Amino acid sequence: MSDIIEAYLKKVLKQQEKVEIRRSEIAQLFDCVPSQINYVINTRFTIQQGYLVESKRGGGGYIRIIKVRLLDESDLMDTMIEIIGKSISERDAQSIVQTLYEDDIISKREAKLMLVAVDKTLYTGDRIIDNQIRANLLKSMIANLKYEEPRE
Amino acid sequence: MSDIIEAYLKKVLKQQEKVEIRRSEIAQLFDCVPSQINYVINTRFTIQQGYLVESKRGGGGYIRIIKVRLLDESDLMDTMIEIIGKSISERDAQSIVQTLYEDDIISKREAKLMLVAVDKTLYTGDRIIDNQIRANLLKSMIANLKYEEPRE
């Protein structure tokens, strides 16, 4: 179900940069509870994945999803480094790598390398420490790409 | 039993390069416990045998097996993985990356990424643990470069 709703919204976003919905309407359209829409947005339309979400409650309320595409690669990478901060989950890290790949900043092989570097099973086993190591690695890798000649 | 399930999956993969199953369905089809499917996958669809496996749990979960093409240099890479073992120093790791680059197995950018991933300052600070993490990362990275996925 979540996958279907995600696909629907992304399809719209392929043609427009922005989509505005009424939560209850979409819920009704797909015959699910309204909060499922929040679940989809929280898991598939995060800033790490390159989406911005705005909403308003009350009469005339809405949820707006905007596909953000930073003009400059360097800006995008700076923003990502900021988002990563001191600690990051495996899932969020994967989203960031995915976004870099989709925005054509890294190749598929580079993406694979970065995904490996971010894999939780390879570190210490302690959640908190692992999230910090992951943040360190990911930030360093991205920073490194910034100062290298563009690929190909 | 395992052989039968293996044969079934490989038959599908002869025609499709990719197969997606629901673990419980296949288990039911062959009248075995679900975890038997994991056994088959772990013993017969490894990366050494040229298969990539992806999966997702929860509602709409799946197991996906993808047939990949191994690179010509994959034997050399296997040797490197063996040499790395359970633990490796930063210096030794650097020379392995260097070798990969000189042998034209990885690009300059890929080398840079790997060198970052192998940098001691990014881990825990404990030398023994760091050497283990480094070995895990490096082996996993090399293993992931061994194959090429079919087109999307």
Next chain:
DNA sequence: ATATGTTTAGTCAAAGTTAGTCAAAGAAAG
């Protein structure tokens, strides 16, 4: 202006649905 009611969306935790792990038991091979 303020209070009250209505209409939205947000949160969170419990329940539900998959797949993963691991070790003990059983079977087959050497």
Next chain:
DNA sequence: CTTTCTTTGACTAACTTTGACTAAACATAT
């Protein structure tokens, strides 16, 4: 007889669905 491979199932982990409760914005009456 011993070793290795396979089968099984109890337990765990990850992801999704659901719904009761909360919060915010707007509308209306006082």
